[in-house]
Structure formats: structure tokens, C-alpha cells
Amino acid sequence: DLEPLLNMGIIDDRYPSINVDTDGDGIPDINIDTDGDGIPDVDIDGDGDGVPDINIDTDGDGIPDDKVMDITEWKPGIKVDGDVPYYTMDIKHKDPSDIDDETPTEPNKPKDDKSDTSVKGQYNPATSMGGANTGDNTNIMMYIGMSLLTLGLICCMAHKRKTKI
Secondary structure, three states, X not given: OOOOOOOXXXXXXXXXXXXXXXXOOOOOOEOEOOOOOOOOOEOEOOOOOOXXXXXXXXXXXXXXXXXXXXXXXXXXXXXXXXXXXXXXXXXXXXXXXXOOOOOOOOOOOOOOOOOOOOOOOOOOOOOOOOHHHOOOOOOHHHHHHHHHHHHHHHHHHHHHHHHHO
């Protein structure tokens, strides 16, 4: 028989968050990870009261029977103080019957403030050089190179003109 490791996912160097044994019998009671991926699968305490709230295993077979919810990441942030202190994640179970399909929710509307004239984004006139590149940082070496090339061509044309006379 393989038994799960107890009191895993240690936080603050001493408080467990996975496979927490709250009664000291050697069997995990809260936040049980059955597949070893570091994310609890069964009997998850979602509010820190010490009682399973999500993926409740009512018949003891290791498979959630009530309030089943897919947990894809585990970020415990609630410290539960008690006989066995531990951490859990704040998770609220959403019952599919609570969702009203007939009334769609309104999307978030952007703030319509026409009096706000400030420039948005990261535009800085000191570092952005003109024209169509407004708001972009144009490489200054390109401008220096083009200036030197133009100066060189002017000098070359002047030299050719002097040598013809």
C-alpha cells in the first residue's frame, strides 16, 4: 500500500498546505493531492474553516463526489490557525445552477472622459525623433551615419569639381 506524504507544500518553513493531517492519525484530512502534481484533488478547504468545501470525497474512495471543481493551480494564501496550523487557498465553489443563462452580463465599458487630454503610453519628445516615428525610439546611430554619408558625398562632389577646373 502506498500512502500519501503528509504535510507537504511547506510555507514559511513550517506550515503545510497539501495532504494536511489535522487530527494526527497519519491520514491526510484537508487538501489531499491524490496524483502527486502538487495541486490538491480531494477535500479542499476553500475558506480556511478546517472543513472540506470543494471536491468533497463523501464515500472515502479518493474521488470527489460533491462540489466538484477543476483546480489547475495551487497558490495558498490563507493561514489557518488551529491545533495544526496550515495554509490553504481561497477558493469559492460556483454551483452551475446559480448561473442565470437568460440575463447576459454587461461588458466593462471604457471610461468616457473627453476632458482628459493627456498623452497615453510612453511618448517622450526628448527621446523620440519626429515624423512618422512619433512615440518610437529611433536609433541615433542611424542619423549620425546618414549625416556622415551625406557629408562625405558633398566633399567627394566638391573635390571632383575642383579637379575638373
